[in-house]
Amino acid sequence: MNIEQFVAQSEGTWRSMRSGHSLAFQQFEEVLSEVQISRIDASDQEINDLIQSSSLSERSEVAAPFRMTWAAESDWEPDDPNEVSSGSCLIVPIPSDDSQGVLLRSVGYAEAAPAESSYSFLSDGTFLLTTQYEQSIAEERIWFVSEHVRCRSSVLRTSAGSGVLQTSFASEVRRLSS
């Protein structure tokens, strides 16, 4: 599996069931949402802007940039100020070789600022993503269980120590266009 193949498999509209686990408080969170993933043109000006504001060289080789948009259909905790119910994010992979590289995001997952992640693939094609934020480290993994079903898990830990703050798991089913 390389990043081009992975993005190609991910393109489309997904219905996502997501569960969040807050480990310290043993609290569950449930969110239904729709996630849309669509390729964008590599010459898009936004991509250049994102690379220029990153730690990478301007001549970095981009592969399969895409946009991810999400909108919550329901949210059992509407009062949670951390819960973003919809958003959009530009994602720009910059492979160093076939199995790993760097991934730039215009909006981070754990914190709203732009984020720079490292990615790699496990032996079975599972996609691993590690993002160092100012206050935390997020580790995500995404794997396909069939052509139209994928799973996504995340672990958020404090950047100071190894304390695990929360985890989440999403089951995503492709919405076949009618």
Next chain:
Amino acid sequence: MNIEQFVAQSEGTWRSMRSGHSLAFQQFEEVLSEVQISRIDASDQEINDLIQSSSLSERSEVAAPFRMTWAAESDWEPDDPNEVSSGSCLIVPIPSDDSQGVLLRSVGYAEAAPAESSYSFLSDGTFLLTTQYEQSIAEERIWFVSEHVRCRSSVLRTSAGSGVLQTSFASEVRRLSS
């Protein structure tokens, strides 16, 4: 990672937060439970009984057999007849080499009958378990995110086709003995 190391890391008492996703109905389920994993003696008669009732040869080489016990602390769907709130299960790994093998269980995960699974480890040490039941195939993965936190996901699909029925995800935190 081999099975001996994996079982050694898993030994102990875990507080588990588990979310189940029913994909067709988009229903969530939440269960808090305590899971206990303890090594048992390889000469235990129960182990021989389990091997004899399996498809394996009586002279199979057993590694790190253990018992898993679980008890739900709470269950948001007490009327669900499929929800087993407590139980215990003997688990007997029989490695074919360092990175894979067969695992016998006295009680299955998706169906209550004894189960024979194949297991392997991914490049980062993630444990993969595939069990063929009469009606379904269960695929589980377990990975440690720190010494005292592990994640466990499962996917249940129909054995006839590739239809994914449900998924689940558990975050497990080791209960340090007081």
